[in-house]
Each structure stands twice: as structure tokens, then as C-alpha cells.
Amino acid sequence: MTDPHTSGATPVSSGASPDFSGAPPLSGASGDEWTLDPQGGARPRRVVVASPRTRVARSLPALDADEPYAGPYTGPGWNIATDLDEQTELGAVFARTLIRAQFRTALGTGGLVLVVVALLPLLAFVPGRAHVGPVCLPLPWLVLAVLIQPLWIYAARRQARLAESAERDFARLVGRS
Amino acid sequence: MTGVAIAATLSVLTLVAATIGLGSFGRRAAATATDLMVASRGVSSLWNASAISSEYISAAAFLGTAGLVLAYGTDTLWLPVAATGGFVLLVAFVTGPLRRSGAYTISDFAEWRLGSVAVRRTVSGCVCFIGWFYLLPQFQGAGVTLRVLTGAPVWAGWVLVVAVVLVLTLSGGMRSITDVQAVQFWVKLIAVAVPAAALLVLWRLDGAGTPDGPPVFGRATTIRVQTESAVRVTAPTAVTVRGTLDGERHDGERVVLSARDHRVGAGAELLFPRGAAVPHAARLPVHTGGAWAMPSERGRDHPLYITYSALLAVLLGTMGLPHILMRFYTNTCGRAARRTAAMVPGLLSLFYVFPALYGTLGRLYTPELLMTGDTDATILTLPRRLAPGLPGSLLVGLVAAGAFAAFISTTCGVVVAIAGTVSQCVLRGGTGSFRVGAVFALAVPLCVAWTAGTQNAAGLVTLALTVSACSLCPLLLLGLWWRRLTPLGAGVGVVFGGGLAVVTGGVGLFLGPRCGWTAAFLAQPALVLAPAVFAVMVGVSLAFRRSVPPRADRALARMHLPEEAVLP
Numbered sequence: 255m256t257d258p259h260t261s262g263a264t265p266v267s268s269g270a271s272p273d274f275s276g277a278p279p280l281s282g283a284s285g286d287e288w289t290l291d292p293q294g295g296a297r298p299r300r301v302v303v304a305s306p307r308t309r310v311a312r313s314l315p316a317l318d319a320d321e322p323y324a325g326p327y328t329g330p331g332w333n334i335a336t337d338l339d340e341q342t343e344l345g346a347v348f349a350r351t352l353i354r355a356q357f358r359t360a361l362g363t364g365g366l367v368l369v370v371v372a373l374l375p376l377l378a379f380v381p382g383r384a385h386v387g388p389v390c391l392p393l394p395w396l397v398l399a400v401l402i403q404p405l406w407i408y409a410a411r412r413q414a415r416l417a418e419s420a421e422r423d424f425a426r427l428v429g430r431s
Numbered sequence: 432m433t434g435v436a437i438a439a440t441l442s443v444l445t446l447v448a449a450t451i452g453l454g455s456f457g458r459r460a461a462a463t464a465t466d467l468m469v470a471s472r473g474v475s476s477l478w479n480a481s482a483i484s485s486e487y488i489s490a491a492a493f494l495g496t497a498g499l500v501l502a503y504g505t506d507t508l509w510l511p512v513a514a515t516g517g518f519v520l521l522v523a524f525v526t527g528p529l530r531r532s533g534a535y536t537i538s539d540f541a542e543w544r545l546g547s548v549a550v551r552r553t554v555s556g557c558v559c560f561i562g563w564f565y566l567l568p569q570f571q572g573a574g575v576t577l578r579v580l581t582g583a584p585v586w587a588g589w590v591l592v593v594a595v596v597l598v599l600t601l602s603g604g605m606r607s608i609t610d611v612q613a614v615q616f617w618v619k620l621i622a623v624a625v626p627a628a629a630l631l632v633l634w635r636l637d638g639a640g641t642p643d644g645p646p647v648f649g650r651a652t653t654i655r656v657q658t659e660s661a662v663r664v665t666a667p668t669a670v671t672v673r674g675t676l677d678g679e680r681h682d683g684e685r686v687v688l689s690a691r692d693h694r695v696g697a698g699a700e701l702l703f704p705r706g707a708a709v710p711h712a713a714r715l716p717v718h719t720g721g722a723w724a725m726p727s728e729r730g731r732d733h734p735l736y737i738t739y740s741a742l743l744a745v746l747l748g749t750m751g752l753p754h755i756l757m758r759f760y761t762n763t764c765g766r767a768a769r770r771t772a773a774m775v776p777g778l779l780s781l782f783y784v785f786p787a788l789y790g791t792l793g794r795l796y797t798p799e800l801l802m803t804g805d806t807d808a809t810i811l812t813l814p815r816r817l818a819p820g821l822p823g824s825l826l827v828g829l830v831a832a833g834a835f836a837a838f839i840s841t842t843c844g845v846v847v848a849i850a851g852t853v854s855q856c857v858l859r860g861g862t863g864s865f866r867v868g869a870v871f872a873l874a875v876p877l878c879v880a881w882t883a884g885t886q887n888a889a890g891l892v893t894l895a896l897t898v899s900a901c902s903l904c905p906l907l908l909l910g911l912w913w914r915r916l917t918p919l920g921a922g923v924g925v926v927f928g929g930g931l932a933v934v935t936g937g938v939g940l941f942l943g944p945r946c947g948w949t950a951a952f953l954a955q956p957a958l959v960l961a962p963a964v965f966a967v968m969v970g971v972s973l974a975f976r977r978s979v980p981p982r983a984d985r986a987l988a989r990m991h992l993p994e995e996a997v998l999p
Contacts, residue, residue: 345988346984346988349984349987349988349991349992352991352992353912353987353988353991356991357912359523360523360524363519363520363522363523364520364523364524367516367519367520367523367746368746370516371509371512371513371516371742371746372739374509374512374742375509375735375738375739392505394505395505395508395787395791398505398508398509398511398512398787399508399511399783399784399787399788400784402512403512403515403776403780403783403784404780406512406515406516406518406519406776406780407776407777407780409519409776410518410519410522410772410773410775410776410777411773413519413522413523413773414522414769414770414772414773417523417527417769418766418769421766421993422993424992424993424996425993425995425996428996
């Protein structure tokens with residue numbers, strides 16, 4: 255089982271992220287290689303090594319009625335969020351990293367649930383007449399009715415917390431927290 | 432009996448009036464079809480979690496769990512454990528991304544994710560079947576409850592539930608239903624918790640311990656048999672019989688029942704002395720106290736397979752229930768949806784302790800239900816037995832109110848799910864078609880409700896969960912997490928798994944029990960079918976990988992990226 259503490263934080267440590275998020279030289283420039291300077295002359299083309307965006311710029315994704323996608327980013331700043339909006343390769347890499355991290359966390363929780371449920375029939379080997387507690391109930395009864403439930407509550411809360419922290423890290427990374 | 436009937440009728444009427452009152456309170460806001468269905472998305476996490484738990488606690492959980500524990504023993508508590516575990520899986524895999532997809536029904540999701548109207552139609556069909564299987568035990572539970580309390584015919588309960596649900600869904604829509612659901616969760620919890628506390632105190636005062644041998648009558652008991660049935664007697668027992676027994680007519684004579692199967696005619700009355708061993712309905716197993724407390728599925732072919740299969744069906748099936756998934760649309764964002772889902776296991780755990788308790792006490796105080804086979808009535812019979820007179824009647828009234836809250840809330844949720852799906856898929860939306868869909872959703876199970884006669888509520892719900900585990904759950908998991916799922920793969924998988932699960936369920940429902948591996952597979956096909964469906968979906972998708980929808984990457988990013996990162 256993967257340890258979700260490390261996997262939840264994966265987006266932070268992944269790839270070239272620290273170099274791009276909020277890097278000063280990039281702010282102020284338009285993200286699009288094909289934009290012409292208002293003065294008339296074409297600016298020197300900026301080459302983004304990690305993200306061959308030409309293809310995307312040539313074939314902008316079609317607008318969908320059910321997708322609130324408002325076209326390419328036109329504001330003053332440029333950061334990874336722009337890549338996410340424009341569906342570039344770099345944006346896709348970031349999205350995929352987050353999805354993988356979230357999937358690993360979910361698999362951890364799912365594995366825990368499956369293992370616990372798979373072990374339940376082993377309760378048949380607990381001595382059946384072991385009555386415990388003030389109300390004299392059989393031990394397997396107590397385990398099934400009362401003792402497993404806190405584990406589920408804990409697992410659900412932990413999963414929600416880990417997934418949220420991974421999302422928060424991601425939002426901070428792309429500068430939109 | 433009349434006192435109980437009056438108390439129960441009053442409490443049920445109060446509940447129905449309050450429900451309709453709440454419904455009409457919300458009606459003012461519900462003007463358009465969108466309002467009707469999405470409740471303006473302004474519902475807090477705890478409130479929505481209560482509503483979800485309320486929809487999940489159906490007749491099966493309320494009446495069925497206690498009945499199963501009474502009849503089959505501690506091992507049936509595996510099912511509530513698996514149900515709660517299913518919600519943990521829901522938190523982990525489904526809620527967040529599904530909410531971010533912005534789809535209202537699961538059919539919407541399938542069409543949006545895969546871009547195929549054909550897949551949408553297939554999924555809509557599946558939603559209908561799951562809903563109908565889910566509605567059957569609600570009707571049956573209502574019928575049993577009303578019959579036990581007032582002696583009314585079984586269909587009276589069906590009609591009452593259908594009438595209330597129709598009024599609710601046709602007038603208020605989901606806004607009022609969210610309020611109604613959330614309130615009803617707490618109604619249900621109080622309705623089981625207060626009598627349970629009283630019963631525990633009475634039990635301690637009584638001082639009876641759980642018996643080591645087979646269950647015995649704690650006092651001289653008269654049993655009136657309503658329909659002709661076969662009962663199994665384990666030890667020779669002297670009884671006073673009035674009516675037909677083994678084809679002979681008796682009129683108040685003492686008869687010694689030998690240790691074998693006997694046939695009891697309809698309307699016969701049997702008076703058992705104190706301490707006599709309880710005869711069991713022929714279809715129920717006879718357990719001694721020790722064997723009852725030990726969780727292991729005895730007396731069936733391939734018990735381990737059946738156990739694991741049922742557990743898997745409940746675990747995975749919970750993830751694919753259309754009426755539960757729709758609830759998350761009332762949350763404002765994926766994060767809120769996930770938080771809501773994470774609260775549900777807590778609320779469910781709180782509730783599930785009580786049916787287990789009732790089943791255990793039922794073995795001591797209402798063992799005659801094992802003979803009549805009405806084990807679903809355990810919760811309703813127990814308070815009167817432990818506390819005769821007015822207190823008992825009041826407790827029964829409270830329990831009855833809770834039981835009807837369970838039928839009404841679950842039925843409402845399922846009807847809204849089917850009506851929403853059908854109206855958007857076939858009738859092309861609008862308030863009018865939503866109402867037509869609601870009538871359609873209720874009519875079908877009402878027509879087949881008579882076939883569900885001898886099935887217990889929990890078994891019927893497991894059927895619905897099996898269909899969901901073998902069709903919608905694989906579709907959701909792969910659709911949410913696997914980029915290369917193709918419309919063809921999803922469609923073939925849903926038709927294959929859903930179709931086979933519906934067929935096995937129908938065979939079990941209409942043709943009755945069989946034996947051997949066939950019986951084991953027909954009873955619980957999930958352990959074989961669910962992995963097979965995953966394999967079919969993945970296999971077909973990989974074989975025709977060119978038809979991966981072009982929107983797959985964007986769809987996955989939209990479902991998993993936090994809202995603030997995508998939409999500035």
C-alpha cells in the first residue's frame with residue numbers, strides 16, 4: 255500500500271514546477287508565441303522548452319456548450335494556470351501528476367477497505383462464547399456492530415483530508431489558491 | 432392490539448402530514464424544472480449528509496437487518512459493515528471528481544465523459560432497473576409493517592407509500608425532498624434509539640441471558656398462522672392446536688409434534704407452553720445460541736463464496752447507486768461533496784448499532800417470528816413484548832413512524848433519480864416530463880410487487896446493489912480515472928454486467944431456489960461478474976483504442992483539478 259502522506263504531496267515536488275510558477279521574467283509577456291507587438295514589429299519568439307505549444311496555438315480547442323472554457327488566456331500574467339486553461343502539454347503533465355497522486359491516495363484507502371472486509375470471515379475463529387461487556391453480548395457481535403465502524407469513519411475523514419491537501423498544494427503551485 | 436394500532440396510525444399520520452407540510456413549504460421556491468431537480472445547490476454538508484444517509488437507510492436497513500440477525504445470526508452484520516465501507520470507497524474514488532464533472536444524473540455523466548448518446552441510453556436503462564429492484568423491498572416493507580400493526584392487507588401499505596411519494600415528488604421536487612430526507616434521518620435515528628434504550632433497560636431488569644441451545648418460548652405463546660406454511664420441529668413438543676395441522680382438523684386438543692417437518696394450515700392457532708423449543712419456518716436455518724453468535728454462513732452450498740460475493744456486491748454497489756450519486760449535485764463544489772460523503776459513514780454507523788441490538792433481543796423475546804417467517808417484523812413486535820400496555824404501544828408507534836420515514840425517504844430518492852433520468856433522456860426535460868417520469872418509476876415495481884412475497888427486504892436490496900456493482904460501478908470507476916475508456920467498451924460492459932445481473936436477479940425472484948454452484952452463482956453473482964465487467968470494459972476499450980473520445984484528457988483534467996485552478 256502506498257503511503258498517502260508522501261503521495262499526496264507529489265505535485266509539489268514534481269517536474270519543473272518551481273521554475274515556472276510565478277517566475278518573474280515571464281510575467282508581463284503574453285503567453286502566445288504568435289502575438290504581434292502593438293507597435294507592428296514581431297517580437298523575438300520566446301521558446302518554451304518544456305512545452306511545445308505551437309500545435310495548441312494552431313488548433314485551439316472548439317468551444318463546447320457544456321464546457322465553460324472561455325478561450326485562450328489573454329490577461330497580463332502568465333503561469334502554469336494558463337497552460338491548464340489552454341490545454342497545453344505542460345498543463346496536461348501537471349494535471350496527470352495530480353490525478354496519479356490522487357489515485358494513489360484513493361487506492362490506499364480502497365485497499366484498506368478491501369483488506370478489512372476480506373478479513374471479516376476470520377471472525378469465525380474467535381471463541382464464540384466469549385461474552386464481554388456489561389450487556390453480555392458475544393465478542394463477534396461487538397466487533398461487527400461497534401468496533402469496525404470507527405475505522406471506517408477514520409478512513410473516510412483521512413481520505414478527504416489527504417485529497418484536499420493535495421488539491422490545495424496544486425492550487426498553490428499554479429498560483430490560484 | 433387496538434392501542435397499538437391507534438398509536439401506530441397516529442404516528443404514521445403525523446409523519447405523513449409533517450412530510451407533506453415540509454414538502455409544501457419548499458414548493459414555493461420550486462418553480463422551474465431546474466429548481467425542481469437541483470435544489471439551487473444551497474445545502475450545507477451536514478444537512479446533505481443526513482439526507483444521503485436517510486436515502487440509504489431503507490426498509491432493508493431499518494427492518495431487514497434486525498430480521499436477518501434474528502434468523503441467520505451475527506454473520507449478517509457483515510452487510511452493514513460492508514455498506515458503510517462502500518461509502519468510504521465512495522469518498523475515495525467517486526464524489527469529488529463526479530461533482531466536478533457537473534453531471535446531474537449518472538446518465539449525464541456517461542454522455543458527457545464518453546460523448547455517446549447510445550451509452551447514455553444504456554446507462555439510463557440500468558438506472559431504471561436498479562431503482563425498480565430498490566423500490567420492491569420498500570413496498571414490501573411497508574406492506575409488512577401495516578399488516579403487523581393493523582392487520583390491513585399487504586397492498587394497503589404499498590398504496591400508502593406510493594400516494595405519499597407521488598404527492599411529494601409531484602409538488603415539491605428535490606428541494607423539499609432534501610429537507611424531508613435530512614429531517615427523516617433524525618426521525619429514524621430517534622425512532623430506533625429511544626425504544627432500544629428502553630428495551631436494554633428492561634432486558635437487564637428481566638435478567639435473561641442469550642440461550643446456549645436453540646431459541647425457546649420465554650412464556651406460553653399463541654401463534655396464529657396466516658398462510659399455509661411448512662415448519663421444522665427440532666424436538667418433540669406438546670402443543671394445543673385449533674385449526675388444520677398436517678391435513679387433520681383439530682379443535683383445541685393437545686398434540687405432540689414429533690421432530691420433523693409439519694404443515695400448518697392457514698388460520699390455525701397453536702398454543703406453545705413456556706420453555707418449548709421454537710419451530711422454524713422451513714426456509715430458515717435452525718441455530719443454537721453458540722452457532723448463532725459465531726459468524727459463519729452455515730447450511731448453504733458454497734458459504735464462503737456467497738459471503739464474499741454478497742460483501743463485494745454491497746461494497747461496490749453502494750458506489751453506483753444513482754439516487755445517492757445525484758445527491759452530491761446539491762453541494763456547491765467537489766470539495767464540499769467529498770466532505771459531505773466523508774460524514775456519511777459516521778451517521779450510518781450511529782444508526783446501524785440499533786438494528787443489530789433488536790435482532791439479538793428478538794431471539795430472546797420474539798422467537799415466534801422464526802416460525803411465522805415474518806422476521807422483518809422484529810423491530811415492530813419487540814417493544815410490545817418487553818413492555819406490555821401503553822408504554823409498549825407508544826414505543827411501537829415511534830418505531831412505526833421511523834419505518835415509514837425509511838420507506839418514504841428511500842422511495843422518494845429513487846423516484847427522483849429515475850424520473851430525472853427518464854425525463855432528460857427520453858422525454859427531453861421539463862417539469863411535466865419529470866412528473867410523467869415519477870409516475871412511470873412507481874408504476875413498474877407496483878405491478879411486480881406481488882412476486883416479492885417470501886423474500887426478505889435485505890435480500891431484495893442486495894439484488895439492486897448487485898446490479899449496480901456489475902454495471903454502473905465499473906463504468907464510474909473507469910470513467911473517472913482511466914483516460915482510455917471508449918464508448919464501446921463502456922457500453923458493452925454495462926450491457927453485459929447489468930444484463931446478466933438483472934437476469935440472475937429475475938431468476939431468483941420468479942423461479943425460486945436451486946442448489947449447487949448454479950444456486951450460489953444465481954444468488955450472489957457479484958464476485959464473478961464485477962471483475963468480469965471490469966475486464967470486458969478494459970479489454971474492449973484497448974481493442975478499439977482509436978475510438979478514445981478526443982475530450983478524454985480535458986474531461987479528466989476538469990474532474991480532478993480543483994475548481995479554483997481551472998476557473999479563475
